[in-house]
Amino acid sequence: MHHHLPLATHTASLDITSSPRFWVRAQLAVRDVRSAFQLWRLCWTLSWLDIKLRYRGSVLGPFWLTLSTALMVGSMGFLYAALFHMDLHAYLPFLALSIVLWNFLSALVSESCTSFTAADSMIRSIRMPFMLYGARVVVRNVVILGHNVVVIVVVDLLLQVWPGVTALLAIPAFLLWLVAGVALSLMLGALCARFRDIPPIIGSVMQMAFFVSAVIWRPSQLNQHEWLLLFNPFYTILEVVRGPLLGEVPSLAVYASAGVATLVLCLMSALLFTRTRGRIAFWV
Amino acid sequence: MRAELVASHVDLDFPLYHGNARSLKKTVLKSVTGRLGDDGRSRVVVQALRDINFRLQPGDRLGLVGGNGAGKTTLLRVLAGIYEPLRGEVRVRGTLNALLDPNLGMNIELSGRENIMLRGLYHGLDPAQIRKLADDVASFADLGDFLDLPVRIFSSGMVVRLGFALATAIRPQVLLMDEWFLAGDANFMEKARARLEDMVRGAEILVLSTHLPNVIMDWCTRVIWLDEGVIRADGMPEEVLTQYLSHKPGA
Numbered sequence: 001m002h003h004h005l006p007l008a009t010h011t012a013s014l015d016i017t018s019s020p021r022f023w024v025r026a027q028l029a030v031r032d033v034r035s036a037f038q039l040w041r042l043c044w045t046l047s048w049l050d051i052k053l054r055y056r057g058s059v060l061g062p063f064w065l066t067l068s069t070a071l072m073v074g075s076m077g078f079l080y081a082a083l084f085h086m087d088l089h090a091y092l093p094f095l096a097l098s099i100v101l102w103n104f105l106s107a108l109v110s111e112s113c114t115s116f117t118a119a120d121s122m123i124r125s126i127r128m129p130f131m132l133y134g135a136r137v138v139v140r141n142v143v144i145l146g147h148n149v150v151v152i153v154v155v156d157l158l159l160q161v162w163p164g165v166t167a168l169l170a171i172p173a174f175l176l177w178l179v180a181g182v183a184l185s186l187m188l189g190a191l192c193a194r195f196r197d198i199p200p201i202i203g204s205v206m207q208m209a210f211f212v213s214a215v216i217w218r219p220s221q222l223n224q225h226e227w228l229l230l231f232n233p234f235y236t237i238l239e240v241v242r243g244p245l246l247g248e249v250p251s252l253a254v255y256a257s258a259g260v261a262t263l264v265l266c267l268m269s270a271l272l273f274t275r276t277r278g279r280i281a282f283w284v
Numbered sequence: 285m286r287a288e289l290v291a292s293h294v295d296l297d298f299p300l301y302h303g304n305a306r307s308l309k310k311t312v313l314k315s316v317t318g319r320l321g322d323d324g325r326s327r328v329v330v331q332a333l334r335d336i337n338f339r340l341q342p343g344d345r346l347g348l349v350g351g352n353g354a355g356k357t358t359l360l361r362v363l364a365g366i367y368e369p370l371r372g373e374v375r376v377r378g379t380l381n382a383l384l385d386p387n388l389g390m391n392i393e394l395s396g397r398e399n400i401m402l403r404g405l406y407h408g409l410d411p412a413q414i415r416k417l418a419d420d421v422a423s424f425a426d427l428g429d430f431l432d433l434p435v436r437i438f439s440s441g442m443v444v445r446l447g448f449a450l451a452t453a454i455r456p457q458v459l460l461m462d463e464w465f466l467a468g469d470a471n472f473m474e475k476a477r478a479r480l481e482d483m484v485r486g487a488e489i490l491v492l493s494t495h496l497p498n499v500i501m502d503w504c505t506r507v508i509w510l511d512e513g514v515i516r517a518d519g520m521p522e523e524v525l526t527q528y529l530s531h532k533p534g535a
């Protein structure tokens with residue numbers, strides 16, 4: 001009387017347990033990550049539907065984001081070019097790129113805080129790898145970034161700026177961003193599910209980081225104090241992607257700082273995820 | 285693969301977080317000033333399940349009875365792999381599907397069709413199979429044009445129909461079910477019953493939590509009576525049900 005649909009293979013066999021022992025938990029965490037990879041199509045669809053839902057009923061759809069970014073870049077461009085006494089022709093491409101990339105990073109950080117709590121009803125009613133929720137935040141924001149890239153392209157075309165082949169260096173750096181993004185959304189997602197007063201703290205940290213990380217001003221404006229920026233991971237992580245796209249190769253020190261920051265983030269996230277994965281369902 | 289569901293020595297403590305336990309600031313301050321509360325972290329821990337043991341094989345239809353807060357739903361969630369017990373183990377062989385809460389992890393902002401697609405993807409179906417799934421669910425749940433509208437505007441009966449159709453369209457070898465599905469209208473209950481019996485007849489495992497004695501008598505071959513997270517009785521439906529009903533306060 002009904003169709004015999006084939007059954008999923010990844011749920012065909014399961015041992016449900018947890019353990020206070022670290023190495024058992026580590027194995028379970030690895031299993032979680034592996035099964036999330038098998039569900040990549042679900043992850044992609046969830047991310048896409050997230051965006052669709054946000055803009056359901058609006059004519060422009062996700063291009064609202066592009067429009068608001070364009071307005072932000074336009075208005076800030078004129079304002080700060082005047083304030084900093086800079087040539088708009090040189091400043092605007094820099095600002096467009098900076099703002100689009102920073103908005104991506106900043107949204108990634110703040111949405112990481114709700115990677116699990118926003119999916120509470122799903123977590124409580126169906127067993128899914130927790131990694132899936134982490135990856136969903138990253139994929140969703142990459143799609144949004146894809147819409148905002150239009151702003152950069154339009155500014156560059158209008159002002160006839162072209163970064164050259166150096167731009168290709170941004171690709172491996174961006175892949176590093178994706179890894180760091182997943183690590184971040186697992187870590188902050190778990191922390192914020194347990195401690196509900198963390199998101200506002202993260203919010204103010206990101207606001208401060210925006211001003212101190214050479215997003216709207218050029219690092220060279222610090223003159224002899226420029227080296228201080230190397231100790232600001234927000235700056236170095238931004239710079240490894242932004243620099244090449246402006247046609248500048250970041251210094252080795254910048255790469256080293258960004259690399260160390262990402263590594264530390266990934267290690268912390270792996271430890272925390274291993275420790276908390278089995279508890280997240282109780283916390284959300 | 286032959287279906288099997290085994291719970292061995294399952295213990296589950298359910299931490300309840302409230303007020304200060306949710307706050308990082310308060311937690312840090314407390315550990316710094318050394319004024320430690322009840323269990324050290326001002327958490328209330330409910331002993332939700334204690335030493336749960338059973339083994340189910342194809343054809344077994346287990347009914348769970350017990351008062352509110354006895355641990356029936358928690359046990360179903362452990363069997364579904366949502367809560368992981370710190371002690372003990374649940375072993376599932378065969379595909380598993382759980383109908384646990386009326387929304388079933390559906391996103392109520394999304395349309396019925398989008399929710400069907402997500403469920404299909406979760407079970408690893410390809411696009412052609414997902415289309416088939418959507419047809420099957422649409423015809424069984426009888427939602428008509430509502431299928432393309434957000435689940436948010438569905439009546440509770442329609443949500444139940446969609447959830448039931450969806451959970452039973454992807455045929456699991458092990459089906460876990462909470463009592464809420466009985467909330468469907470009488471006409472739907474007949475259809476649901478036919479579909480569910482069709483599924484259980486395929487030598488699969490059913491675990492059902494319910495308050496209704498007649499449902500247990502009709503559907504179950506074995507009953508476990510849970511009381512405060514402990515198995516009070518385990519056996520044939522008539523025996524356990526008689527014990528349970530005679531102990532039930534006010535019954």
